[in-house]
Amino acid sequence: MIKKVKIAPSLLSANFANLEADIRKCEAGGSDMLHIDVMDGHFVPNITIGAPVVKAINKVTDQILDCHLMISEPERYIDDFADAGADMISVHCEAQKHLHRVLSQITARGVKAGVVLNPATPLEYAFEVAEYCDFVLMMSVNPGFGGQSFIPSLFRRCERLAKFLSTNGLDNVEIQVDGGVKFENAKQIVDAGANILVCGSGLFAGDVTENIGLLRKAAVEN
Numbered sequence: 517m518i519k520k521v522k523i524a525p526s527l528l529s530a531n532f533a534n535l536e537a538d539i540r541k542c543e544a545g546g547s548d549m550l551h552i553d554v555m556d557g558h559f560v561p562n563i564t565i566g567a568p569v570v571k572a573i574n575k576v577t578d579q580i581l582d583c584h585l586m587i588s589e590p591e592r593y594i595d596d597f598a599d600a601g602a603d604m605i606s607v608h609c610e611a612q613k614h615l616h617r618v619l620s621q622i623t624a625r626g627v628k629a630g631v632v633l634n635p636a637t638p639l640e641y642a643f644e645v646a647e648y649c650d651f652v653l654m655m656s657v658n659p660g661f662g663g664q665s666f667i668p669s670l671f672r673r674c675e676r677l678a679k680f681l682s683t684n685g686l687d688n689v690e691i692q693v694d695g696g697v698k699f700e701n702a703k704q705i706v707d708a709g710a711n712i713l714v715c716g717s718g719l720f721a722g723d724v725t726e727n728i729g730l731l732r733k734a735a736v737e738n
């Protein structure tokens with residue numbers, strides 16, 4: 517099944533002192549959603565932003581807000597992020613004891629639910645819960661920081677996941693890839709079966725408005 521390629525700029529690489537300006541630039545470039553990286557300094561070695569900032573962002577844009585929770589015990593914060601205006605929430609396999617329960621919690625709030633796999637997380641996690649997810653987020657770096665190098669095992673992992681989804685009637689589940697996505701590897705990532713490309717440093721390193729279009733073009737044409 518051919519899915520529309522969606523571009524999700526990661527605000528982690530935006531100017532935190534003027535997020536609204538960078539959000540306008542993303543909108544102008546035709547971004548499909550905004551990827552918001554939430555880090556707690558516990559699950560990952562970095563601290564970023566929380567639900568109050570998501571709420572503020574929600575007030576200034578109609579973009580889909582895709583909240584990637586890199587936090588321990590995310591079940592404690594699902595309601596906060598849903599209340600703040602999250603449209604998509606993803607949680608890491610290793611971040612809670614009861615993954616299915618947290619996914620149900622997200623879905624019950626009318627928010628799209630995603631499971632996140634680190635580069636070394638067995639794909640079986642996704643196989644077990646894909647039917648309860650709207651999307652699977654495949655990390656192509658170890659989470660915590662922008663600007664890291666892409667880990668190539670993503671390609672074979674993504675292909676295997678895409679095959680699993682299509683052979684199990686789960687074509688509605690989208691595959692998102694996050695970490696080290698650039699113009700150069702975008703097409704290969706899409707060919708491996710992903711359709712949502714998260715991109716931070718690759719977009720914000722120059723003119724983000726222009727780069728969104730260039731990334732979309734690279735993803736479908738190269």
Ligand code: DX5
Nearest residue numbers: 526659660662663696716717
């Ligand atoms: C990393 C984050 C990513 C990050 C990607 O833990 O989940 O979303 O912003 O940044 P780049 O595209 O620079 O690798």
Ligand code: ZN
Nearest residue numbers: 553584694714
């Ligand atoms: Zn992310």
